[in-house]
Amino acid sequence: MSTSTNLLELREVTKIFSSGFLISRKRIIAVDEVSFALPGDKPIVFTLAGESGSGKTTIARIVLGFLHPDKGEVLYFGRNIFSFKKSELKNYYREVQAVFQDPYSVYNPIYTVDHVLYTTIKKYNIAQDDYEARELIDKALTSVGLRADEVLGKYPYQLSGGQRQRLLFARCLLLRPKLIVADEPVSMLDASLRAGILNLILDLKDKYGISFLYITHDLSTANYISDYLAIIYRGSIVEMGPIDKILQDPLHPYTKLLIDSIPKPDPNKRWRTKVALPPREFVAEEIIGCKFYDRCPYRMDICYRKKPSIKQIDSRIVYCHLYK
């Protein structure tokens, strides 16, 4: 993968948050030298998975330009988005769209849902006149499996969660994006509606060539839609590569624990082992070595002293001292 052809590339992106003041001031490294890339030659779904507080949403916000990293670069077709000129930035904001977890809070409750579609069209001058605008909207709605007459003219509360989420994908489609950052788009939906949204993501990738940065804590939905997977733990990527490989044969102890802890919808395959939860909060002093040290069943002396460096194993990478 040559860098200039990558759709999106993060290079050692670091974000530090500070809280408290003076003596009680705390620094939290939310994102710690994270690097990954989405290729530019074919559309893929790239999943960034981790538990709450792992920094995955911070990464999404950096990619969307809401937050500046303290270190590192975010490249879009090889160019740093934080040194974009105004016109380039406008283009970036058009080609990179986002769908978030809560499909209700995005809407303004006093307007009908049409508002969110028409403002987008106006802001980006997509249509010549109202007639064309309506035509574009109809097309976008059909593409996401909605009928214009069942959603237009309605208020957000009159639609189901699934419909509201589909409508946001329709809004994205109006802009013909190259990348959609989807941050937990199905975690608030019921199982029966979830399947529809996941299928929609697959359709949009195949039919319109849109790539996705899918951010989730849920590896079962990731498995269903993704091509690549990066597992993030306390701000650092611990393992990354083709998703099938990782799920079948996880290398990093954290990935193993994560995969083994997913409840399986099969009463004949219940958990055989137990996990011990920490008896008290681990106080993160300055961690020098591996961040998973305190929870790792395979920890060694070196893990405490030295940060694991990148190891390439077949088609993936892992950061762990177990691998030479």
Place this chain on the structure above:
Amino acid sequence: MDTLLDIKDLQVFYKTELGPLRAVDGVNLNVKRKEILGLAGESACGKTTLVQAVLKLIKPPGYIVGGEVLFNGINLLKASENKLRQIRWKEISYIPQSSMNALNPVMKIANQIIDVIEAHEGKVRKREALHYIEELLVKVGLSREVAKMYPHELSGGMRQRVVIAMALALNPKLIIADEPTTALDVVTQRGIIQMLKDINKDFGTTLLLVTHDMAIHAEITDRIAIMYAGKILEIGLTNKVFSEPLHPYTRLLISSIPRLGSKQRLVGISGFPPDLRDPPPGCRFHPRCPFVMDICRKIEPSLLKFDLERFVACHLYSR
């Protein structure tokens, strides 16, 4: 196994401007002593309303229309407020959804648990109580020091364990847990779920577990009840329900769960749950059911015995 809690023909409505919303509409359900019964169903199907009604915690605009809730033979819906207060916590403890965020932020954990104990047992000696509370915390895998901490010093998973310790404080016979792991990450979720299972096994505490997550039901429940639009559609042994779901809704619900290691195209359920202010006639699932027949549009199927442990409310199985 005999019955500990028996819910009979329970109806709970909410008053709205457009007429009553029938959130729980004629539910029959029994919880057997020492079992883990799962209550499954999608959001707004009435799960939470149902368990709140069991403890008579329904507040206006909600109201209990009719039915019985028998606990050890006593009808809780007819019991006095005084009697109910004795039963709540001591006999039945309830862990409401997101209760881990409801701990008092300016009170140490130990004092909050002492409050619960004193509300039911009267004044207790601080030192003895503290010792007892530390033991409780150890039972849920926390260190003794947690007793002297404030909620903000604990992670979400730890606070949820404090809530479970509180629920255990008075040795209840039944614990009702409503979505106890929903906002937690998978590893913590697994720890909490396994802990609930251990409590059930070690102390014989009966557990009514409410969650929308079918995979969690598959992991720990003995029996499962499937709820849809205010009705129970199917009840059975968990492994039987998963291996051979009878009701079309149960079948679709199970097939819409993504599984690791399978990329088989998922089928959702088309359409939406009905408006419970004006539910469809006949079976409430009929507008979305792929096997709908004429009779389903007219006559409501009742929950009938299919075999020894299985009940289903569907015309496909009425003979």
